[in-house]
Amino acid sequence: MITAEALGKTYSSGGRPLPVLQGIDLVIDSEAFVAVVGPSGSGKTTLLGLLAGLDRPTAGRVTLDGQDLSALTEDQRAEFRARHVGFVFQTFHLLPTLTALENVLVPLELVGGAREARNRAVALLERVGLGDRMDHFPAQLSGGEQQRVALARAFANRPKILFADEPTGNLDQDTGATIVEMLEELNREARTTLVMVTHDLTVAERAHRVIALAGGRVVSDREGGGGAAVVRPAASDVAGR
Amino acid sequence: MNLSFAVRLAARESRHGARRLGVYMASITLGVAALVSIHSFRDDVARSVREEADVLMGADARFSSGRAFPDSVTSFLDSLATEGVGIAYVTTALSMVQAPASDDVRLLQIQAGDGDFPYYGRVATRPAGLWGSQANGSVALVDPAVLTQLRVSIGDTLVVGQARLLLAGTVEDVPTDLGYQAAIGPRVYISRQTLDAAGLLGFGSVARYRAYLRLPDLAQHAVIDERYTEILRATRVRYELAVDQADDISNGVRFLGRFLALVGLGALLLGGIGVASAVHVYIREKRTAVAVLRCLGADQWTVFAAYLIQASGLGLAGSAVGVVLGVLVQGLLPGFLAGVLPVAVETRLSATSALAGLGIGVWVAGIFALIPLLQVRDVPPLKAIRQDFESGAPRMDAPYLGAYGALVGSIVLLCALEAPEPTIGLGFAAGLGIAVAALAGTAWVLARATRRFFPARASYPIRQGVSNLFRPQNQTVSVTLALGFGAFVVGTLLQVQASLVDDLSISFGAGQPNVLLFDIQRDQREGVISMLPDAARDGVEVAPLVPARITAINGVSSDELLARERGPDRPAGWALRREYRNTYRSGIGRAERLIAGRWWDGTPGSDDATVVDAGDLARVSLEEEVARDLRVSLGDTLSWNVAGATLESVVTSVRSVEWSRLEPNFYAIFEPGPLDDAPQSTIIVARIPDPETRAGFQRDLVRAFPNVSVLDFSRVQQALDAILSRVRQAVAFLGIFSAIAGLVVLVGALASSRVQRMREGALLKTLGARRRQVLLVLLAEYGALGTLATAAGLLLSWAASALVARRVFEIPFVPSPPVLVAIWLSVVGLTLVVGLAGSRSLVARPPLAVLRDVPE
Structure with a gap:
């Protein structure tokens, strides 16, 4: 489960405070598939970064699977991510100097399960249909293939929570659709909580729940077309505030 | 982790x-x-x-002295010979050598020895097998350079002092040579009897006496050391083992290597x-x-x-x-x-x-x-x-x-x-x-x-190229450091060398003395002066030379002082042991400045005008460094052994001496009087500008006074030029080394920003720039980078070479603009070549491939 309480982020721009997110209260249940939508500059990516512990909020706090992220140091948050969190990026972000297989191995080796790691990585690559391209470098793969490797990498450690930042943003419509289908399947199989930031409303409608942001605030929080939504009241309501 | x-x-x-x-x-x-x-x-x-120690010395051990061995030493050498120790005597001296065939005359090194030496290693001669024949009194062998210097060939006659000798052959390789000896002064090899007959070794002659030992058993070394140390110390004869000499050379090699x-x-x-x-x-x-x-x-x-x-x-x-x-x-x-x-x-x-x-x-x-x-x-x-x-x-x-x-x-x-x-x-x-x-x-x-005075009116490619020096992630400072350091090292070395050459040409140039006459005996002085050409008589300087050793300072004997523990109060060994060649005169020399005490006529020192009352003792003026190393100052007494007689003196003044000037300069100068009747020789410096008159004078002088030697400074200048050309080679080595190191860093620095450059070029081409314009942008950037680096390096080298010239070599610094321009052109040229060589594909690749990140 993910909870955000009174979450806010303010940057300094030219010496003046620039609020990007303000007063976000959210609870996302385990195994939920949530899409975060909104125009450019609405704060989607900043919210994703804060929920994933990639950045520290200037107000409020985030709890991930019962762990208060603000209580952890930078390296402790990294270790937490290694064990519990997966990522899929818009520009795939495969390490260009590693092969497809080695890219998938990275999160597995980081937590030290090297013995079983290779079998798991091979299985995942076969699962995403790249069994014959394991020794290829990212530059030798198409965009769709790169994103499939990224999916395999994201699920490598059986994360409890998966964050996806515009996973179809750099792909054509057909390839994007395939990737989202694959993401849904893997999510279902692994029973992962999936938080996806997207511009694409068609993709967003496949989620259980769609949260819309504008001007750094939540402007709507509704059920999506992806099945029974698990919509919970805001954290402040849970806390009785 | x-x-x-x-x-x-x-x-x-x-x-x-x-x-x-x-x-x-x-x-x-x-x-x-x-x-x-x-x-x-x-x-x-x-x-x-170390392995070739005995071959390097040519023997197991050696005795050497600046004077003929005293009887006490020769008698124990004789006794060693009876014990089976091989002993070979070698005397080296400087002498004028004349070639009647060409009528040329040169100052050369004379090596007079027994045929036995060297005991180890083989001397190669041309024709082969001649080594040892010079022990026959009428024959001479020479280093090959002598043939060209005197314009003679094998079979000609050489005149050494009063001896006429047949030039039988050349010595091609001497194992005892340390490589540079023949380069300093080519040698003529004769027998010891010939040397005696030539009459070269008059009073005060510059000669070195050596006895080489072949020890049947190296353990004898310890016996010699024990038995004769006292005699050797008393007679100031040096005893050295081949292994010790080898160690000295090894240490020298290690020092240089470091x-x-x-x-x-x-x-x-x-x-x-x-x-x-x-x-x-x-x-x-x-x-x-x-x-x-x-x-x-x-x-x-x-x-x-x-x-x-x-x-x-x-x-x-x-x-x-x-x-x-x-x-x-x-x-x-x-x-x-x-x-x-x-x-x-x-x-x-x-x-x-x-x-x-x-x-x-x-x-x-x-x-x-x-x-x-x-x-x-x-x-x-x-x-x-x-x-x-x-x-x-x-x-x-x-x-x-x-x-x-x-x-x-x-x-x-x-x-x-x-x-x-x-x-x-x-x-x-x-x-x-x-x-x-x-x-x-x-x-x-x-x-x-460059940013402040940006070439705003220049064409676009130039402006773009220069502004690239300030782009994000630019390599300006690291390239400037790498190339600038090379320019700095080369610039400093070449400028210091140019200043040295300039100083040398001043030393040997117009108005300066250019011949030194030495080994002139007392009764020959007037005769030699009368032979000088009229034009040379005016500026001639005559200085008597009186050999002497210090026997005591303030009443404490030299031996006692030397036996003391080393420390700030103990005089330096070199200053106490050396044989001084003192002079006496009434005036202060042109290269001297009185800094403390008073000259004989009362002239005060610049820093300290103390008057010292010498009483009955002789007044002596010391050079400041030798005074410091002897730990003496105004009023201290020095006892001298002058040809067996003791002379007591008091330090009444201290001088600073400009040693680089070609003047007869001395550590110790006495007032006229006390040394007038002491055994002495004379040196004369004079200026004979015309080379032919100078050569004629040398020929005439050698005929009239065979024992007198003439050092022609133009030859010295040639020798120094030869040394400087070796320095030039070393400079070139260091320069090339730094340049290659800088070049590698340059290649890397340019390679690291290649991706950025590539994207920029592609973008320019997409916007309509022609290949020539893209190339011009690159040329402007590399040219500006090279100029910036060189300017930084050369500015610094200017300051460093001025400092080194004045502080280390104590010569005036003379800027050398041609050197600086040559370095600038080289570095900029190098930068352009390396830069453009690495940018070929940048200009050639289609822009779309670059913008879409298609691999090369």
């Missing part, structure tokens, strides 16, 4: 990183190769010298700057990858460790290649240096040198990579999803401070270990630090000035 993951990641990344960073490792390779070859070859020479090693270390440290610059750019390009790794859960130190392992691995590879290269160079050196090495050198692989080179290379690569590598800790994971996100200014925390401390400490330690003496190493490290800081500072100022 997850070390096993770091190692795996490093291994995988190095497949690509090696290609990117490989060029920088080449600079480590160069430095390591220099260190390994210098270290190994230094050991080779020292070992070979100086050369500093040059190698300089190249290695220059390579270190290249490594730091490369790693800095590499890490900047890796920021997204680092951010992704952080997103995936890698902690800061794991990522840092992965890149540190990569840098160290590449350092190891670069160093290993350097070791191999160094060993190859080591094998080539004996061939290149055959003419100047004292012995035939056999090269051997030195595991110590190889391991030391490997270790130093890895260490330098690692320590220089450390500071830029620490940047990976500052990469925020958020950058993976927000490309424009940057963390704040880099923190200056304990690891950074530690890395800077380790870098400075390592440089100082390496310099101290490599230098001949730790203090020289510390000085070298400080000099390097100052040079790098001054270069960086100058480069910064020049870059600011």
Whole structure:
């Protein structure tokens, strides 16, 4: 489960405070598939970064699977991510100097399960249909293939929570659709909580729940077309505030 | 930290990183190769010298003295001969040698000896087998250079003093030569009887007397030492074993080798700057990858460790290649240096040198990579999803401070270990630090000035090219450091050399004396002066020479003073033991300045005008350095042994002497009177401008006074020119070395910003720029970069060479604009060639391929 309480982020721009997110209260249940939508500059990516512990909020706090992220140091948050969190990026972000297989191995080796790691990585690559391209470098793969490797990498450690930042943003419509289908399947199989930031409303409608942001605030929080939504009241309501 | 993951990641990344960073490792390779070859070859020479000790001396031991051996020494040498010890006497002197066939006359070294010497090694002659024939009184052998200098051939007659000799052949190789001896002054080999008959050894003659020993049993050395030490000390005869001489030479070789090693270390440290610059750019390009790794859960130190392992691995590879290269160079050196090495050198692989080179290379690569590598800790994971996100200014925390401390400490330690003496190493490290800081500072100022006075009206390609010096992630400072350092080293060496040449030409130039006449006996003085051409009579300077030794200072005998423990109060051994050649005169010389006390006529010293009452004792004026080393000052007494008689004197004045001036200068000058009747010879300096008159004078003088020698300064100038040409070769070596090291860093620096340049070129072409214009942008950038670097290096070299000329060589600094222009042209030319060579594909590739990141 993910909870955000009174979450806010303010940057300094030219010496003046620039609020990007303000007063976000959210609870996302385990195994939920949530899409975060909104125009450019609405704060989607900043919210994703804060929920994933990639950045520290200037107000409020985030709890991930019962762990208060603000209580952890930078390296402790990294270790937490290694064990519990997966990522899929818009520009795939495969390490260009590693092969497809080695890219998938990275999160597995980081937590030290090297013995079983290779079998798991091979299985995942076969699962995403790249069994014959394991020794290829990212530059030798198409965009769709790169994103499939990224999916395999994201699920490598059986994360409890998966964050996806515009996973179809750099792909054509057909390839994007395939990737989202694959993401849904893997999510279902692994029973992962999936938080996806997207511009694409068609993709967003496949989620259980769609949260819309504008001007750094939540402007709507509704059920999506992806099945029974698990919509919970805001954290402040849970806390009785 | 997850070390096993770091190692795996490093291994995988190095497949690509090696290609990117490989060029920088080449600079480590160069430095390591220099260190390994210098270290190994230094050991080779020292070992070979030790192994060939007896051949180098030609005997097992040697007695030597500046005067003929006294009876006490000759009698014990005779007794040694009866015990089966081989003894060969060799006397060397300077003398005018005349060739009747060409009518030429030259001052040459005369080596008069017994045919037995050398006992070890073989002397090669042409025709072969002649060595020993010179023991026959009517025959002379000569070094090959004598044939050309006197314009004679084998079979001609030579006149040495009063002896006429048949030139029977040349001496092609003497094993006892240390390579440079024949170059200083070619020799004529005659017998000792001939030397006596020639009448060269008058009172005060400059000669060296040696007796070479072949010991049937080396243990006899201890016996000789025990039995004769007292006599040798009393008679000031030096006793030296072949192994001790070899040790001295070995130590000299090691000392020189350590100086050369500093040059190698300089190249290695220059390579270190290249490594730091490369790693800095590499890490900047890796920021997204680092951010992704952080997103995936890698902690800061794991990522840092992965890149540190990569840098160290590449350092190891670069160093290993350097070791191999160094060993190859080591094998080539004996061939290149055959003419100047004292012995035939056999090269051997030195595991110590190889391991030391490997270790130093890895260490330098690692320590220089450390500071830029620490940047990976500052990469925020958020950058993976927000490309424009940057963390704040880099923190200056304990690891950074530690890395800077380790870098400075390592440089100082390496310099101290490599230098001949730790203090020289510390000085070298400080000099390097100052040079790098001054270069960086100058480069910064020049870059600011270029920006301030930007060529706003120039054409677009020029403006674009120059403004590239300030683009983000530019390599301006590192390239300026690398190239500027090379320009600085070469500029300083060449300018100092130019100042030395200039000073020499002043010393030998118009108005200065150009002949020195010596070994003139007292009764020959007036006759020699009367033979001088009329034009030379005016400026002639005549100085009597009275040999003397110090026997006591303030009543304490020299032996007692020498027996004291070394310390600030004990006089220096050289000053106490030496044979002084004193003079007496009424006036102060042209190259002298009275600094303390009073001259005989009451003239006060510039710093101290104390009047010393000498009473009945002779008044003496000392040169300031010898006074300091003798630990004496105004009013102290010196006792002298002058030809067996004791002369008591008081120091009444102290002078500073400009030794570089060609004047007859002396450590001790007496007032006229006390030494007038002492045994003495005379030297005369004069100026005979016309070369033909000078040659005619020398011929006439030798005929009239065969024992008198003439030193023609134009020949000295030629000899100094020969030495300076060797210096030029050394300068060229150092210059090429620095230039190659700088070049490697340049190649790397330009390669690291290639991607950025490529994108820029593609964009320009997309917007309609022609290839010629893209090329012009590049030319402007490289030209500006080369000029900036050279300007920084040359400005600094100007200051450094002025400092070295004035402080070290004590000569006036003469700027040499042609040298500076030549260096500027070379560096800019080099930058353009390297830059354009690396940019060919940049101009040739279609823009779409670049903009779409299609691999090359």
